[in-house]
Amino acid sequence: MRPALVIAVVAVFAGPEAAPGPRDAQMHGPGPVPAVAEPPTLEGARSPRNANYTMNVRLDPTAKIVSGTQVLRWRNVTGRPTSELRYHLYYNAWRNGNASWWRSGLRDRSQLHDVPDDGWAYQDVESIALRDPGGPIDLLSDAEFIAPDDGNPDDRTVLRVPLPHPVGPGEEIEVELTWTSKVPRTFARTGFRGDYFFLAQWFPKVGVLEDDGWNCHQFIQTEFYADFGQYDVTLQVPEGWVVGATGTEVETGPGEGGLVAHRFVQDDVHDFAWTSSPHFAEHEQTFTYEGLPTVQMRLLLMPDHAELRDRYFQATAMALEHYGKWWGAYPYDHVTIVDPAYESGSGGMEYPTLFTGGTHWLAPLADRSPEGVTVHEMGHQFWYGVIANNEFEHAWLDEGFNTYSTTRTLEAAMPEHALVERYFEGFLPVVFDDIVPVERTAGADRHAGPTSALLRDPQARASYQTGPEGYRVNAYDKGALTLRTLENYLGWNTFQRVVSTYYRAQAFKHPTPEDFFRTAELVSGVDLDWFFDQTWRKAVTFDYAVDRVQSEPASSPIGYAEEEGGLALQDRYGPSEAYTSHVYVRRWAHGKFPVAVRVTFDDGSREVEHWDGQDTWHAFTFTKKAKVERVEVDPDRMLVLDVDFSNNGWLQKSQANVAAAKWSGKWMVWVQQLMEGMAMFS
Amino acid sequence: MSVVLSAVGQGIARLRECKRQLAVAWALSLGVAAPLAATLFVALRDDIGHEIAGENLRRGWDDQWHRAFAAQAEGIERTFDAGIVGMGAVLRALDAQISGQLLDQPAPIVGAGLVYLLAWIVLSGGFLERFVRGGDGRSFWTGAFAHAPRLITAAAIAAVGYAIWLGPIRGVLGSLVDDITRDTIDERVAFAWTVAKYAVVWTGVWIVALVHDLAKIHIVATPDLPVFAAIAKATRTLRAHPCAFAVSAAVAGLGVVGLVAYWVIAPGAEASNAFTLLVAFGISQLSVLLRIAIRALGWASLTALVGLGPLRESSGAPTP
Numbered sequence A: 001m002r003p004a005l006v007i008a009v010v011a012v013f014a015g016p017e018a019a020p021g022p023r024d025a026q027m028h029g030p031g032p033v034p035a036v037a038e039p040p041t042l043e044g045a046r047s048p049r050n051a052n053y054t055m056n057v058r059l060d061p062t063a064k065i066v067s068g069t070q071v072l073r074w075r076n077v078t079g080r081p082t083s084e085l086r087y088h089l090y091y092n093a094w095r096n097g098n099a100s101w102w103r104s105g106l107r108d109r110s111q112l113h114d115v116p117d118d119g120w121a122y123q124d125v126e127s128i129a130l131r132d133p134g135g136p137i138d139l140l141s142d143a144e145f146i147a148p149d150d151g152n153p154d155d156r157t158v159l160r161v162p163l164p165h166p167v168g169p170g171e172e173i174e175v176e177l178t179w180t181s182k183v184p185r186t187f188a189r190t191g192f193r194g195d196y197f198f199l200a201q202w203f204p205k206v207g208v209l210e211d212d213g214w215n216c217h218q219f220i221q222t223e224f225y226a227d228f229g230q231y232d233v234t235l236q237v238p239e240g241w242v243v244g245a246t247g248t249e250v251e252t253g254p255g256e257g258g259l260v261a262h263r264f265v266q267d268d269v270h271d272f273a274w275t276s277s278p279h280f281a282e283h284e285q286t287f288t289y290e291g292l293p294t295v296q297m298r299l300l301l302m303p304d305h306a307e308l309r310d311r312y313f314q315a316t317a318m319a320l321e322h323y324g325k326w327w328g329a330y331p332y333d334h335v336t337i338v339d340p341a342y343e344s345g346s347g348g349m350e351y352p353t354l355f356t357g358g359t360h361w362l363a364p365l366a367d368r369s370p371e372g373v374t375v376h377e378m379g380h381q382f383w384y385g386v387i388a389n390n391e392f393e394h395a396w397l398d399e400g401f402n403t404y405s406t407t408r409t410l411e412a413a414m415p416e417h418a419l420v421e422r423y424f425e426g427f428l429p430v431v432f433d434d435i436v437p438v439e440r441t442a443g444a445d446r447h448a449g450p451t452s453a454l455l456r457d458p459q460a461r462a463s464y465q466t467g468p469e470g471y472r473v474n475a476y477d478k479g480a481l482t483l484r485t486l487e488n489y490l491g492w493n494t495f496q497r498v499v500s501t502y503y504r505a506q507a508f509k510h511p512t513p514e515d516f517f518r519t520a521e522l523v524s525g526v527d528l529d530w531f532f533d534q535t536w537r538k539a540v541t542f543d544y545a546v547d548r549v550q551s552e553p554a555s556s557p558i559g560y561a562e563e564e565g566g567l568a569l570q571d572r573y574g575p576s577e578a579y580t581s582h583v584y585v586r587r588w589a590h591g592k593f594p595v596a597v598r599v600t601f602d603d604g605s606r607e608v609e610h611w612d613g614q615d616t617w618h619a620f621t622f623t624k625k626a627k628v629e630r631v632e633v634d635p636d637r638m639l640v641l642d643v644d645f646s647n648n649g650w651l652q653k654s655q656a657n658v659a660a661a662k663w664s665g666k667w668m669v670w671v672q673q674l675m676e677g678m679a680m681f682s
Numbered sequence B: 001m002s003v004v005l006s007a008v009g010q011g012i013a014r015l016r017e018c019k020r021q022l023a024v025a026w027a028l029s030l031g032v033a034a035p036l037a038a039t040l041f042v043a044l045r046d047d048i049g050h051e052i053a054g055e056n057l058r059r060g061w062d063d064q065w066h067r068a069f070a071a072q073a074e075g076i077e078r079t080f081d082a083g084i085v086g087m088g089a090v091l092r093a094l095d096a097q098i099s100g101q102l103l104d105q106p107a108p109i110v111g112a113g114l115v116y117l118l119a120w121i122v123l124s125g126g127f128l129e130r131f132v133r134g135g136d137g138r139s140f141w142t143g144a145f146a147h148a149p150r151l152i153t154a155a156a157i158a159a160v161g162y163a164i165w166l167g168p169i170r171g172v173l174g175s176l177v178d179d180i181t182r183d184t185i186d187e188r189v190a191f192a193w194t195v196a197k198y199a200v201v202w203t204g205v206w207i208v209a210l211v212h213d214l215a216k217i218h219i220v221a222t223p224d225l226p227v228f229a230a231i232a233k234a235t236r237t238l239r240a241h242p243c244a245f246a247v248s249a250a251v252a253g254l255g256v257v258g259l260v261a262y263w264v265i266a267p268g269a270e271a272s273n274a275f276t277l278l279v280a281f282g283i284s285q286l287s288v289l290l291r292i293a294i295r296a297l298g299w300a301s302l303t304a305l306v307g308l309g310p311l312r313e314s315s316g317a318p319t320p
Ligand SMILES: [Zn+2]
Pocket: A376, A380, A398, A399, A402
């Protein structure tokens, strides 16, 4: 492991200005991409299509009930027979407070009392039968709820359905099911608010059969995992209600009891979500970009965001363009953007060919809302929709890759960014142009020291098993920072080839982290075991720093000096032309990474040294006609995983007094204004 | 209308004679806030040390440094972020005031605010002494201390009124608005309800404040008037002079105009050296002076409205 690092590092330390890694291009900005990355296979069946659903459902908006019928056409794609099916019944997570959703410790149980009467939900399977030449065979009588994750007998989110005879490898069965669900008042981004409905995780859904058995977790974390298939879903809603759903609408006609039936069809997806409300305004635009397939964008917009129509489309196009150029084309010819209702809690979530954005009525451009969330959720069409890793276990493969890509896209396409403060219960925004917030992937924002979640949960720990805060810190922040560091280390061109190859190779599959590691090493030709060992297998942090800097005259020592006529005792430095400077740099954390050290002298000259970062400290000595003025460890911020950048730089002439006076003076005005507020009551 | 304009004009004229006292009040604000600012200064200086962040913070802002600082900030340090830049200091404080969250700050800041409030109850006696009786700088201070005990009692009684409106009534209205808007899908509708909520709360606070201010005027005008009698009299005065609302609204309007003007000149995060730092600090203090002046102007104008105090040219011409 270690020798590999040394080889990689030595190979590139060619000149004094060489960067500490086999980079092949600039690290700031995306740089020119030679050609648009090739799209994944576009023709015929792109996925295994082993979990196919035909459903017909009715929405009763007054009773908040969704009920329907389902036919699942399911094929065993593993090498072993199975004698059962397992279904997710996600809505039962909010059946009552005994569900594992509430008992897992991830949520505050005191919130149970805040759930209004119409807030609870349920999902009851009324019949389930295997289609058989001799007539349907009832499966419901032997079905039972199981709790593979925590053994909670009260959890009803996984239904085990024994089959009358095993289904062998490659064999296909059809299962009929009817069910009724009460829609919650939004939990986990699904539910209703007034006459706005967003239905996600809403139908009984079969788990994923793998060679070692069923991967069908209880609903505890809001991450999902499913097989690809064809969906043919008829949604019956009241007349005048607009419907948005995964896929495209192929048929509209009369439904039961005066309802209108909308039929949506989509191939090669692993989930199906939909929304309906009479308040939506519909808009369409076409995305075109040379070298990328055309995509029809359909936007369902709430009335208070009418002004933001173009910004939604532009942000969607940003993601289609940049992700498409960098990683590979979006493989479907349409996408539906849902602008969620105010406070509906359904915003910022991805589903196949459909996602929810979310923004404010007053939304200054500098706030990047709805742009930030739109780029991110459109981005999930790639890192989730096409690359369908198991989110439940390796959430960083979708959230980390997507957070990294979101930041990169916003950097490339949306320079506007400034601090936006919101007042009056958040309704009124004010932009502060001269304050630019840092990007999410510009540096680790966890400075919790020894209590850091980064030190507790290695990335290799299954996402649903991480401790408090661990999921967000690992999946989003660390995932994105790991990729950004790797981009800086390998250089953009190589890294772009790595990721686009991974995207092409794993499209419509369920890749694991090892698939990515293998691709990275294969495409780059660089041994990266040392890197993934630290960022994936182990829970270490990185923190490089300037420790101490000294400059003193090189000649005429203090003490005894040889002079004409013997020894003379000197108590001060004599005239000197040169200075000896010692620069001590430090590795505070366990993570090891090669870093550059840039030293600037007070005559303006500069030296760039390279440190392999292996030892706990290192000293550089310079003898020059000038004293050290400034030291920067990792000046180009290659190692964005560094958990504290503020200790990376040192100035001989401290600026602390002016800086502290400036900012404490501004803060003092706030205190005085607060005092004026109190004096109003004098 | 002319009654209102004349009252405000008189108020401005009377205020112009109290420049020195206004300066004292401003110095008081500086004096109370300075120890807190000094504490933060030391914390920032020690944290920055020889770091390059110091250079970035001198030139502008360093968000990455702030993340590291905020992660281990304690007490008043936790209230420090870039949101206090420029007009942000004013808006954030006003927001806390409007939403009744002035007391939700770290204890040292609340403590400083309460000390300042107490000092202003005393100062208000001095200002009102000048407004009601004319007189010189010495009468300001003798007035201030002579009226203090009854003014403190009046403030304590008024505080109950303020607390009821900003506490339980605001809370109940908040729950009501939450109930009304629980199925609202349009943010503008929720905004309108929120405006209505604060309109009700602050109308209540406003009435309490006007009665309180008029009671103070009576306390100063009639030295042996008991506090409760002064409050009763103030209620009658408000009924007799409903245009007191207009006067107070006009003064508040002047304050808003002043704050908007300050917004234009408020110093941002631009590069600083010792000199520009001082200039920026001076400019930012105008926002404090403005609020002090507006508060005193409210009392001066109300005094003029109820026919107390020496009448002067409303143009504010200097008196002999
Ligand atoms: Zn995401």
